[in-house]
Amino acid sequence: MAGGWAMLPILICSAVAVAIVLERCWTLRRSSVLPTGLGNEVLNWARSGQLDPAHLTTLANGSPLGELLASALAVRNRPRELIKERIEDTGRHVVHRMERYLNTLGTIALIGPLLGLLGTVIGLIRMFLDVMKGGVGDPMKMAGGIGEALICTATGLVVAIPAYVLHRYFRSKVAGYCVDMEKQATALLDELTIAAPAAARPRRAASASTEPSAG
Structure with a gap:
């Protein structure tokens, strides 16, 4: 309470x-976002073609x-461009969820020092108003008042610095996950693109064999 009322919003932040x-x-544990071996397992599912809606859910x-x-x-049975578009659209939603609350953390890192400075300024104004009313009085008491006013600035910095560092850390972590997810999605896209023409060729050959011969 030595820092005054401005300490309350800083503590809430x-x-x-x-x-x-x-x-x-x-939430952003690697095992939770990128389970080990999931990409290769899904590639095997795509090659086998044994996929049902419940499995996909x-x-x-x-x-x-x-x-x-x-x-x-x-x-998977659509053209490559449509599959790619679906991956990109889903990727935007996935990244948005992984970055949830990070803007709030960045805001706290920004306003923490400002709240501390506000509390300090208000404390100094109050102290100088007291000096104007009652005179300088005891210099030690004045020094103590300045120290109490600076508590807000120190507390705001103590909150803001870790918040900023962790905000940048989580942003970097999400960016790294996005790169890994893009690689695995691209590998699956290539597999689906290769598998689609291969599956279509036997069907075309079978339909051709059933057509009556000319003459």
Whole structure:
């Protein structure tokens, strides 16, 4: 309470930042976003062609990578451009969810020092108004008042610096995940593009063999 009323919003920002960091640390675990071996497993599913809607639903609900790959498998019989468009559209939604609350964390990193500065300025104004009314009085008391006013600035920086560092860390982590997910989605897209013409050739050959010969 030595910093005055401005300490309250700073402490609230601190509690929100801690909650966001803990939630993002849990949600953005690599095992949760990019399960080991899932990309190769989905490639094997695509090669076997044994995919049903229930299977795709389970895949999509399992992880962000699974959701991305399931979106491609759902339109696996369509042209390459349509599959690619579906992957990009799903990818935007997946990235948006992975970046959830990060803007709030960045805002806390921005306003933390400003709230601290505001509390300090208000404290100094109040102290100088007291000096104008009652005179300088005890210099030690004045120095103590300045120290109390600066508590807000120090507290704001203590909250803002870790928030900014962790905001940049989570942003970098999401960007790295996006690169890995793009690689695996591209590999699946190539597999689906190669498999589609190969599956179409036997059907064309069978239809041709059933046509009556001329003459």
